[in-house]
Amino acid sequence: MHQIPSVRTYVIIWAILTLMTFVTYKVAQIELHEWNIVVALLIAFFKMMLVILFFMNVKAESPLTKLFAGAGFFWMILLLGQTLIDYISRAWMPEGKMW
Amino acid sequence: MADTHGAVAEHTGHSQLRHHFDSMEQQFDSATLGMWVFLLTEIMFFGGMFCAYTVYRSTYPEAFASTSQHMNPLWGAVNTAVLIVSSLSMALAVRAARLGQQKALQLLLIVTMIFGLAFLGVKAIEYHEHWVDMKVPLIAGHWDYSEAPQFARQAQIMFCFYFFMTGFHALHMVVGVGLMTTILIMARKGTFSAEYFTPVEISGLYWHFVDIVWIFLFPLLYLIGRTKTIF
Numbered sequence: 001m002h003q004i005p006s007v008r009t010y011v012i013i014w015a016i017l018t019l020m021t022f023v024t025y026k027v028a029q030i031e032l033h034e035w036n037i038v039v040a041l042l043i044a045f046f047k048m049m050l051v052i053l054f055f056m057n058v059k060a061e062s063p064l065t066k067l068f069a070g071a072g073f074f075w076m077i078l079l080l081g082q083t084l085i086d087y088i089s090r091a092w093m094p095e096g097k098m099w
Numbered sequence: 100m101a102d103t104h105g106a107v108a109e110h111t112g113h114s115q116l117r118h119h120f121d122s123m124e125q126q127f128d129s130a131t132l133g134m135w136v137f138l139l140t141e142i143m144f145f146g147g148m149f150c151a152y153t154v155y156r157s158t159y160p161e162a163f164a165s166t167s168q169h170m171n172p173l174w175g176a177v178n179t180a181v182l183i184v185s186s187l188s189m190a191l192a193v194r195a196a197r198l199g200q201q202k203a204l205q206l207l208l209i210v211t212m213i214f215g216l217a218f219l220g221v222k223a224i225e226y227h228e229h230w231v232d233m234k235v236p237l238i239a240g241h242w243d244y245s246e247a248p249q250f251a252r253q254a255q256i257m258f259c260f261y262f263f264m265t266g267f268h269a270l271h272m273v274v275g276v277g278l279m280t281t282i283l284i285m286a287r288k289g290t291f292s293a294e295y296f297t298p299v300e301i302s303g304l305y306w307h308f309v310d311i312v313w314i315f316l317f318p319l320l321y322l323i324g325r326t327k328t329i330f
Contacts, residue, residue, distance in 0.1 A: 014184070014187040024317075040318035044315050057193075065131055075143065076142065076146050079146050
């Protein structure tokens with residue numbers, strides 16, 4: 001069926017994932033102000049991509065499966081984006097109150 | 100490659116090929132796609148909670164950072180590492196199934212379950228610590244936030260998110276261990292072969308998805324405001 005990745009590939013991905021877990025744990029202790037959350041989420045996103053592409057083997061799946069996996073991202077962007085646009089912009093209104 | 104497999108399945112009439120599919124390849128692709136559709140509904144399920152979390156955290160940033168001090172980031176990091184190991188053994192189990200290595204498949208499924216259960220064990224220790232520390236909101240007599248009274252009410256919101264998000268994640272882990280048990284029994288009965296391993300593959304997809312949810316829960320719940328003491 002699909003090409004079978006080697007054990008070596010899986011172990012390398014595991015090593016990177018474990019290393020990134022350590023990195024995110026350590027970076028959280030460094031004061032970066034509003035960038036702490038950005039760095040934490042970027043690392044989490046990177047780890048997620050490794051799991052999806054290699055462990056879940058989406059890299060080798062059919063284009064249709066890739067489309068469906070991608071649809072999940074699109075939906076999350078809509079959900080978080082639209083919601084945040086609403087809540088953030090409320091503060092811009094004159095006499096605006098959150099709730 | 101794909102055509103060869105299809106042709107083989109048609110000629111030999113593989114016992115696991117359902118009549119409404121043309122080939123083993125087509126059957127496998129359909130099952131994988133179906134699993135991804137299910138995972139999309141799971142993204143919607145967890146996505147709603149992540150979205151609500153984002154709104155409340157952006158509204159009460161100091162309260163969330165202060166409340167996060169009650170989480171033990173070391174336990175969180177250890178559990179992340181444990182889940183990543185379980186994901187590795189799951190990926191290797193799927194690989195063994197594809198190669199028709201039945202013994203390795205069974206062994207790796209057991210390893211995956213052991214690490215899954217270890218995760219749940221650590222989670223149980225953490226929940227017990229929160230219970231003893233009086234950090235369980237909504238339950239009378241188990242909530243005390245006198246160390247930072249200015250955040251007493253918002254801290255309950257943060258802890259509600261914590262318990263609901265990690266709780267539903269833990270529930271998914273329990274289901275995952277149940278799935279692995281089923282797959283292990285099927286493997287022992289000799290259901291799988293290099294031609295047929297679809298249940299192993301799609302259970303693996305589920306396991307990795309649950310891992311991904313935790314990859315986001317860890318920094319969002321445990322690693323806020325770690326650079327300074329906020330009390």
